[in-house]
Amino acid sequence: MDKNTKIFSVILGRARCAVDLGDGSERGEYVNQDYILNKLGRPHRGINLMYCYYPLDKGFPERASKAFSGEGISFQWDYPYDDYFTYKGGLEGDTKGEPFTYIRDVRRHGQDVILTLTIDPHVTDEQLIAIAKDLHPFGRLQLRINHEATGNWFAFNRRCTYQEVADFYVRFHKIIKQYAPNIKTILCIGGIEDLQSKQIVKEAEFSEAVRVTDIWSVDKYMALHWGWPYDVAEKGGNSHYRKSVSEIYQMTKRSYERFKELCNGEEKPMVTSELNADGDVTGAYEQAEMVKEFYNIVKNEPATWFSGITFYQFRDRGRLGLEIEDPNCSDVGIEQPVLKTYKQIIHDDYFSPSTEIKKEVNLPVTLRWGGSEDSEGLAVPLHFEKNPVYCEVTFSEPYNLMLELNGRWFYKSPHAKTIDLMPAFYEKPLSGSAELTLKIFAPPATGENDPAQGKDWAENYYTTLTSIPDIRIRFEPVEPAK
Structure with a gap:
C-alpha cells in the first residue's frame, strides 16, 4: 500500500429492513459462519440460535430426543421438554459450551445474536x-x-396457563433489564391470525407483555408441514397448510398495528422471527417464488414499520432451509432454488446495511464495534483500471476484521494473514475502470465485549489499528499466454 494512501472513517448503519437468519433448531444442525458467509456473500444483521432451558426436568441437560429416545414419540413436540439444543449455562453450568461457542462465532463474524430460549416458567x-x-x-x-x-405445542404451554406464560415473560424481561440492560427482549406471539379479528390471539393475557417488551414479533409461514418428520405431506392430509403471501403479509401488518394500539400509539421495532414457505407443501420452485414475493411486498410498499425479517433457516433436514442436509452426511448441504433467490434479496439495497464515509483519519485509529447496525470502521479508496486478475490484502497484525469490497464481504480471523478478495469480482466483474472502496470493521475477536474497556463496554468494543493492509492488485496474469 502506498504510504500516501488516504483513509477515512466509515459508519455502518441500519438497513431499511434488516435481514436475519436462523441457524440450527430441532430440524437442523448449526452451520459455521464462515461457510454461510462464503455461500451468501454478506453477513446478516443477526443470527437466530434456538435453545431450551428446563433444568428442573429429569434428563436435562441432555437433548430431549436423546434422553427419551425409543419412548414411542409420534410428534415433534411430544417430548417432556422441547427438543432444542440445551442451554448449558445458568446456575447449573458455565459458558464454555453451547450456545456460547456459537454465540462467539456469530459475533466474531460481525453479526448480532438472536437467542431463542424456551424456558420452564417454574425456574x-x-x-x-x-x-x-x-x-x-x-x-x-x-x-x-x-x-x-x-x-399449544411447547412444554411451557402444557405446564402453565397462558396468563402464567405471559407473567413469566414480564418477570424475565425485568430481570434482563436489571442485570443485562444491553440486551433487548423479543415477544413472539400469534398476533392477528384471522383478518376478520380486531384483537391479537390471547390479547387479555399478553397485553402487559406487549407493553413491556423491547421488540414485537410474530412467526409466519406461508406454507407449513407441521407433521414433519412423522408423516409425509400429501393431498387430503391434515398436517399441513398453505396460505397466500398477501394474507400472511396482511396478518403481520395488522399484528403490528394492534400491538401499537395496545401501547397507546407507541412504536416499537416489529420483526418476523421465522418466515418461510415449506417446500414439503409447495415444492422447491414455488417456495422460492413465495419467499421472493413476500420480500418484494415489504420493499415495494415500502413497509417502513417493518424492522427485520428472519428467514427460517439456513440448513434443514426437511424442506425449510436454503439447503437441505444431505442424509448421507450431516456436514454437507444440498442447495435449494430458494438459496439463489434469497441471495439476490439480501444483496438488494433495501435489505442491505447503510454505510456512510466520513472524515479523513490518520493511523493509529481506534475502531468501535457497537453491532451490525451501529459501528465505526475504515474506508480505503482504491482505483481499478479494469477488472482485476489478482486482488488480495495482507495484514501484518493479528486483527479480527470484516471486510467489504464491491458488495462482497470477507472475514479475516486473527490468525489469517492474506485474504483473497477476487470473489468480489466473480459475480460482479468490472466492465471498465472503477473507483471502489475497501471497508474495514473490527468486531471482537473472542466474540465477547471487554469490561476493561470503559463504562460503555457492554454496548461497544474497541480495536486500535496501527497499520492498514498491503493491497496487491494486478490486471494481467503473472505470465501472459504464449
Missing part, C-alpha cells in the same frame, strides 16, 4: 439472573423468550 429468579449474567458480555444481543407463546 427461580436466581436461575434467570444467572442467564442474564451469562449473556451480559455478548453486546447487543436480542433474547426471544418462550416464542410462539400463544400456541
Whole structure:
C-alpha cells in the first residue's frame, strides 16, 4: 500500500429492513459462519440460535430426543421438554459450551445474536439472573423468550396457563433489564391470525407483555408441514397448510398495528422471527417464488414499520432451509432454488446495511464495534483500471476484521494473514475502470465485549489499528499466454 494512501472513517448503519437468519433448531444442525458467509456473500444483521432451558426436568441437560429416545414419540413436540439444543449455562453450568461457542462465532463474524430460549416458567429468579449474567458480555444481543407463546405445542404451554406464560415473560424481561440492560427482549406471539379479528390471539393475557417488551414479533409461514418428520405431506392430509403471501403479509401488518394500539400509539421495532414457505407443501420452485414475493411486498410498499425479517433457516433436514442436509452426511448441504433467490434479496439495497464515509483519519485509529447496525470502521479508496486478475490484502497484525469490497464481504480471523478478495469480482466483474472502496470493521475477536474497556463496554468494543493492509492488485496474469 502506498504510504500516501488516504483513509477515512466509515459508519455502518441500519438497513431499511434488516435481514436475519436462523441457524440450527430441532430440524437442523448449526452451520459455521464462515461457510454461510462464503455461500451468501454478506453477513446478516443477526443470527437466530434456538435453545431450551428446563433444568428442573429429569434428563436435562441432555437433548430431549436423546434422553427419551425409543419412548414411542409420534410428534415433534411430544417430548417432556422441547427438543432444542440445551442451554448449558445458568446456575447449573458455565459458558464454555453451547450456545456460547456459537454465540462467539456469530459475533466474531460481525453479526448480532438472536437467542431463542424456551424456558420452564417454574425456574427461580436466581436461575434467570444467572442467564442474564451469562449473556451480559455478548453486546447487543436480542433474547426471544418462550416464542410462539400463544400456541399449544411447547412444554411451557402444557405446564402453565397462558396468563402464567405471559407473567413469566414480564418477570424475565425485568430481570434482563436489571442485570443485562444491553440486551433487548423479543415477544413472539400469534398476533392477528384471522383478518376478520380486531384483537391479537390471547390479547387479555399478553397485553402487559406487549407493553413491556423491547421488540414485537410474530412467526409466519406461508406454507407449513407441521407433521414433519412423522408423516409425509400429501393431498387430503391434515398436517399441513398453505396460505397466500398477501394474507400472511396482511396478518403481520395488522399484528403490528394492534400491538401499537395496545401501547397507546407507541412504536416499537416489529420483526418476523421465522418466515418461510415449506417446500414439503409447495415444492422447491414455488417456495422460492413465495419467499421472493413476500420480500418484494415489504420493499415495494415500502413497509417502513417493518424492522427485520428472519428467514427460517439456513440448513434443514426437511424442506425449510436454503439447503437441505444431505442424509448421507450431516456436514454437507444440498442447495435449494430458494438459496439463489434469497441471495439476490439480501444483496438488494433495501435489505442491505447503510454505510456512510466520513472524515479523513490518520493511523493509529481506534475502531468501535457497537453491532451490525451501529459501528465505526475504515474506508480505503482504491482505483481499478479494469477488472482485476489478482486482488488480495495482507495484514501484518493479528486483527479480527470484516471486510467489504464491491458488495462482497470477507472475514479475516486473527490468525489469517492474506485474504483473497477476487470473489468480489466473480459475480460482479468490472466492465471498465472503477473507483471502489475497501471497508474495514473490527468486531471482537473472542466474540465477547471487554469490561476493561470503559463504562460503555457492554454496548461497544474497541480495536486500535496501527497499520492498514498491503493491497496487491494486478490486471494481467503473472505470465501472459504464449
